[in-house]
Amino acid sequence: MASLKKILIKGGKIVNDDLSAFVDVYIEDGLVKDIGISLNYSESEDMKVINAAGKLVMPGGIDTNTHFQYPFTGSEYLEDFFQGTKAAVAGGTTMIMDFAIPKKGTSLIEAFDTWRSWADPKVCCDYALHVAVTWWSDKVKKEMEILARDKGVNSFKMFMAYKDLYMVNDVELYQAFTCCKNIGAIAQVHAENGDLIAEGAKKMLSLGITGPEGHELCRPEEVEAEATQRAVTIANSVNCPLFVVHVMSKTSAKIIANARREGKVVFGEPIAAGLGTDGTNYWHVDWCHAAAHVMGPPLRPDPTTPKYLMQLLANDDLSVTGTDNCTFNTNQKALGKDDFTKIPNGVNGVEDRMSVVWEKGVHSGIMDENRFVAVTSSNAAKIFNMYPRKGKIAVGSDADIVIWDPEATRTISAKTHHQAVNFNIFEGMVCHGVPLVTIAGGRVVYENGILNAVQGHGKYIPRKPFPDYVYSRVLQRDGVDQPLPVHRQPYEGEVIQLK
Numbered sequence: 442m443a444s445l446k447k448i449l450i451k452g453g454k455i456v457n458d459d460l461s462a463f464v465d466v467y468i469e470d471g472l473v474k475d476i477g478i479s480l481n482y483s484e485s486e487d488m489k490v491i492n493a494a495g496k497l498v499m500p501g502g503i504d505t506n507t508h509f510q511y512p513f514t515g516s517e518y519l520e521d522f523f524q525g526t527k528a529a530v531a532g533g534t535t536m537i538m539d540f541a542i543p544k545k546g547t548s549l550i551e552a553f554d555t556w557r558s559w560a561d562p563k564v565c566c567d568y569a570l571h572v573a574v575t576w577w578s579d580k581v582k583k584e585m586e587i588l589a590r591d592k593g594v595n596s597f598k599m600f601m602a603y604k605d606l607y608m609v610n611d612v613e614l615y616q617a618f619t620c621c622k623n624i625g626a627i628a629q630v631h632a633e634n635g636d637l638i639a640e641g642a643k644k645m646l647s648l649g650i651t652g653p654e655g656h657e658l659c660r661p662e663e664v665e666a667e668a669t670q671r672a673v674t675i676a677n678s679v680n681c682p683l684f685v686v687h688v689m690s691k692t693s694a695k696i697i698a699n700a701r702r703e704g705k706v707v708f709g710e711p712i713a714a715g716l717g718t719d720g721t722n723y724w725h726v727d728w729c730h731a732a733a734h735v736m737g738p739p740l741r742p743d744p745t746t747p748k749y750l751m752q753l754l755a756n757d758d759l760s761v762t763g764t765d766n767c768t769f770n771t772n773q774k775a776l777g778k779d780d781f782t783k784i785p786n787g788v789n790g791v792e793d794r795m796s797v798v799w800e801k802g803v804h805s806g807i808m809d810e811n812r813f814v815a816v817t818s819s820n821a822a823k824i825f826n827m828y829p830r831k832g833k834i835a836v837g838s839d840a841d842i843v844i845w846d847p848e849a850t851r852t853i854s855a856k857t858h859h860q861a862v863n864f865n866i867f868e869g870m871v872c873h874g875v876p877l878v879t880i881a882g883g884r885v886v887y888e889n890g891i892l893n894a895v896q897g898h899g900k901y902i903p904r905k906p907f908p909d910y911v912y913s914r915v916l917q918r919d920g921v922d923q924p925l926p927v928h929r930q931p932y933e934g935e936v937i938q939l940k
């Protein structure tokens with residue numbers, strides 16, 4: 442089935458971010474070739490016809506934030522790029538964006554090449570790489586220029602947390618943002634104050650708080666909010682577009698919303714975890730349950746947070762959804778059984794993001810089906826310069842499509858999910874909105890519960906710099922919005938002599 446070159450999807454309702462319509466879709470050689478009412482293609486042996494009556498035909502999801510094969514403690518990892526992308530397509534996601542993260546003092550290009558060597562033979566859907574900037578020098582600047590010009594990277598992530606590991610200071614942020622602006626890239630930030638976290642963690646441990654609740658207590662909302670505001674200020678001072686990854690708190694989301702209303706070019710990315718569950722889990726009496734939710738920034742104990750983030754997502758204060766999928770089994774989390782600072786950070790999400798956003802966003806009446814497509818796919822494609830190749834069902838677009846049953850339900854469980862991790866943070870959640878068929882690159886990779894994904898079938902998607910969606914305002918401002926000196930008569934009076 443995976444080798445079929447032609448697919449005709451009949452009788453469904455296409456949902457793009459700007460329009461829904463009852464039309465058929467014809468796919469050939471990995472591309473959408475035709476769209477129209479009652480398309481009439483003669484059936485052949487190499488054609489699959491899918492009856493989508495009563496179903497939605499949507500652009501496959503783009504998960505803007507994954508960490509597959511994340512090399513914690515050297516080379517150990519739980520989910521490689523095959524396992525991760527299989528879980529993605531099982532959930533209706535057809536493209537993932539991962540992070541190449543160099544250690545401080547090491548080459549960004551080597552990290553990029555390393556991540557590509559891991560991903561290329563493994564991915565079963567298309568992918569791209571953001572690259573992290575974890576230190577600063579002229580060499581880093583040159584490498585960013587090369588990555589943007591020759592390697593298809595138009596987004597760089599800076600960590601304001603993880604002191605001594607990945608964290609950069611304000612001057613380094615300023616320099617990295619300036620470089621992003623000059624090369625037409627989007628600056629991404631992990632927004633948390635790493636110095637405050639380090640001090641807070643010492644304080645919690647000194648109080649005898651060693652369990653996962655200490656993880657949230659040492660980095661409350663304001664620690665995320667302060668860094669978010671600082672990143673917005675620094676980015677704005679160099680007129681650089683900013684993308685705040687994993688927005689976890691109401692306060693941080695409000696800062697992004699205000700910045701957007703002031704006209705700043707800022708985007709916020711809540712994640713499935715933050716939209717589907719909350720930080721009360723850190724107080725769970727079962728250590729394994731509580732530790733399974735540890736991630737940075739943490740989930741927030743205010744139980745109204747997920748709905749609030751969804752509301753901001755619905756009205757364009759926040760822009761896209763990712764997952765920060767970075768999974769660890771209980772025996773790996775247990776590295777921190779006596780000290781929460783040693784619990785590896787990260788949760789699942791890549792498989793369940795689409796269903797969680799549908800359930801909590803669309804089924805609950807907060808957003809409509811078109812906004813669902815915007816926040817799960819199209820906006821990511823626009824921001825990262827892949828639109829309309831990705832994020833849209835249109836003639837000429839990549840055939841990355843999910844056929845969605847909005848009425849069916851499924852119950853999320855670690856017993857049935859396609860991820861390698863032994864815990865699912867959405868365990869027991871009943872979700873309306875079920876992916877029936879996922880088509881990635883013109884191949885049926887998932888159908889009615891059966892995976893038919895082949896490792897290496899996905900492609901690396903290079904992205905050009907200066908995406909219009911992000912940069913047209915930025916570049917225009919450069920031309921018209923520069924401060925000018927006041928022309929005065931020179932002062933010719935007396936000047937005191939300093940002793």
Ligand code: URQ
Pocket residue numbers: 508631687735736737738765767786787788
């Ligand atoms: O912070 C991240 O983005 C990665 C490195 C780890 N995952 C997490 O806890 N958010």
Ligand code: ZN
Pocket residue numbers: 631686687737738
């Ligand atoms: Zn992060």
